[in-house]
Amino acid sequence: MFRCEVCGQVAPARVPVSKLVVEVRRVEYPRRKKVHWHPQADDPKDRWVDDPGGVGVETVREVRTCPGCSPASQHARASVLRRSCAGADR
Numbered sequence: 001m002f003r004c005e006v007c008g009q010v011a012p013a014r015v016p017v018s019k020l021v022v023e024v025r026r027v028e029y030p031r032r033k034k035v036h037w038h039p040q041a042d043d044p045k046d047r048w049v050d051d052p053g054g055v056g057v058e059t060v061r062e063v064r065t066c067p068g069c070s071p072a073s074q075h076a077r078a079s080v081l082r083r084s085c086a087g088a089d090r
C-alpha cells in the first residue's frame, strides 16, 4: 500500500508502484585517467584505459504514482486522446 503523490489516493495492497520523474539536472562527468581494466585478447599486455567522461542527466526528484497516474498510462491516454481529436477534425 502506498499513497499516490499525484492524485492522493491510497493504492490497495499488491498494486505495483510506478515512479514519475519530476525534476532532473544536467551533470558533467570529468575525464578520469586509467580507471578501466581492458584485457587484450591477442596481446599479452593488458592495460588500464581512460574514461572519457561526458555529459548526462541525473534524477533529482521522483514521485510514487498509482497505475492510473503512471507515465505509461498517461502516455497511452494522451495517444488515445490525440487519435480521437484527429478523428474529430475529419
Ligand SMILES: [Zn+2]
Pocket: 004, 005, 006, 007, 008, 009, 065, 066, 067, 068, 069
Ligand atoms: Zn494516482
